[in-house]
Amino acid sequence: MALNYLFLLFILGGVLFSVITALLSDRPEVFQQIVSAIFDQSTNAIQIVITLTGVLCFFMGVMKVAERSGAMERLALKISPLLGMLFPSIPKGHPVLSSIFMNLSANLLGLDNAATPLGLQSMQHLQDINLDKNKASDAMIMFIALNASGLTLIPISVIAFRLEAGAANPTDVFLPILLATLASTMTAVTLVALKQKINLLQKPFLLLLFSLALLITGIAILRNSLSPEAFSLYTTMCASLLLLGIISLILIRGIVAKINVYDAFVEGAKEGISTAVKIVPYLLAMLVAIGVFRASGGMDVIIEAVKWFFSFIGVKTDWVEALPTILMKPLSGNGARALMVDTMHTFGADSLVGRLASVVQGSTDTTFYIIALYFGSVGIKKIRYTAGFSLLADLAGAIAAIIITYLFFVG
Numbered sequence: 001m002a003l004n005y006l007f008l009l010f011i012l013g014g015v016l017f018s019v020i021t022a023l024l025s026d027r028p029e030v031f032q033q034i035v036s037a038i039f040d041q042s043t044n045a046i047q048i049v050i051t052l053t054g055v056l057c058f059f060m061g062v063m064k065v066a067e068r069s070g071a072m073e074r075l076a077l078k079i080s081p082l083l084g085m086l087f088p089s090i091p092k093g094h095p096v097l098s099s100i101f102m103n104l105s106a107n108l109l110g111l112d113n114a115a116t117p118l119g120l121q122s123m124q125h126l127q128d129i130n131l132d133k134n135k136a137s138d139a140m141i142m143f144i145a146l147n148a149s150g151l152t153l154i155p156i157s158v159i160a161f162r163l164e165a166g167a168a169n170p171t172d173v174f175l176p177i178l179l180a181t182l183a184s185t186m187t188a189v190t191l192v193a194l195k196q197k198i199n200l201l202q203k204p205f206l207l208l209l210f211s212l213a214l215l216i217t218g219i220a221i222l223r224n225s226l227s228p229e230a231f232s233l234y235t236t237m238c239a240s241l242l243l244l245g246i247i248s249l250i251l252i253r254g255i256v257a258k259i260n261v262y263d264a265f266v267e268g269a270k271e272g273i274s275t276a277v278k279i280v281p282y283l284l285a286m287l288v289a290i291g292v293f294r295a296s297g298g299m300d301v302i303i304e305a306v307k308w309f310f311s312f313i314g315v316k317t318d319w320v321e322a323l324p325t326i327l328m329k330p331l332s333g334n335g336a337r338a339l340m341v342d343t344m345h346t347f348g349a350d351s352l353v354g355r356l357a358s359v360v361q362g363s364t365d366t367t368f369y370i371i372a373l374y375f376g377s378v379g380i381k382k383i384r385y386t387a388g389f390s391l392l393a394d395l396a397g398a399i400a401a402i403i404i405t406y407l408f409f410v411g
Contacts, residue, residue, distance in 0.1 A: 010289035015297035033295045041291035045284035055160035057272035064268025066250045078175035082204035088138050096125030108153045120377050127378040135382040138196045145192050148390040149185040150176040150365030158362045165349035168350030176404045184364045184397030191389045321353040325360050325397045333366040356405040365395035
């Protein structure tokens with residue numbers, strides 16, 4: 001329903017704003033600009049998806065190998081002590097733990113098609129052990145918070161869209177996205193744990209914190225010891241090597257597991273084609289709607305008003321053009337994706353706001369959609385503090401995305 005209102009708001013608001021612009025500013029050409037935007041963005045949507053398809057097919061092929069080889073199960077076992085600590089109300093050995101492990105592993109590897117059914121299955125298991133069938137249990141809230149925080153190791157779609165938009169190196173946002181999504185996830189976990197009186201000062205969580213501290217310290221040392229150009233070069237190289245390393249390990253795991261790696265890859269690649277086809281109508285609708293609103297001048301007025309406010313309070317404003325993507329992300333994944341694409345095509349994929357929109361897109365998941373889908377699937381009406389804490393995690397992810405983008409890409 002949110003997309004319906006957003007679609008109508010952008011198009012009808014754009015038309016209304018164009019009438020006001022034509023009358024007050026004597027710009028009758030604004031109507032022709034809107035019509036041109038409709039045709040241009042319709043063509044643009046198809047061209048984007050054509051380029052996107054190849055990248056999606058490749059990565060989904062690799063992820064299918066990971067799924068078939070048991071790499072996901074092994075990853076789940078590695079994080080089982082941590083999740084056992086985060087879900088103390090779930091009895092040890094309960095089947096729901098396996099579903100949660102698999103769901104989070106699928107999310108981590110960017111397997112959205114696998115993550116959603118596993119998430120719905122996990123919610124059903126959690127509801128089975130829930131004493132109050134109308135109210136969200138503590139375990140449900142922690143599970144939703146982890147999903148809404150959007151922790152992803154390989155941001156496949158963001159990299160693919162950056163490639164289509166002409167980025168010099170589409171993977172240069174790989175590490176910034178990882179750091180930003182870690183910030184949102186850690187915020188979500190910490191808030192929920194404090195509310196539920198879960199002791200985080202235990203070995204699994206402390207090891208995670210130590211690893212994150214080493215990563216952040218290493219990046220900070222590099223940033224201070226290298227020129228901006230050298231820092232960008234080395235971090236991009238590290239991100240590329242990490243991505244290639246993950247792909248290689250998955251393929252090697254497939255060999256060790258004695259599966260037909262080629263057949264598994266082809267099966268996953270086929271799913272990539274169907275995923276790309278499904279994206280077309282959603283992307284086209286939102287790109288056209290955003291194009292109409294931008295051509296009318298409505299987007300510029302909003303951005304300039306926000307710029308004026310932040311400039312008035314003494315804050316830098318060169319990130320503000322990415323604000324629409326930031327605000328849209330909790331509401332609609334398709335809407336945020338279209339705004340990210342529009343930002344990169346308007347300002348350039350390698351501009352500050354183009355990179356920031358990409359980092360924001362990969363930093364969190366679509367909070368309201370996840371809450372509605374997962375709680376709705378088991379009939380939960382009282383969600384308690386789920387939305388508030390999840391939105392605070394979104395805010396932490398957005399702030400981290402802005403800071404990290406400046407750290408990585410501004411001299």
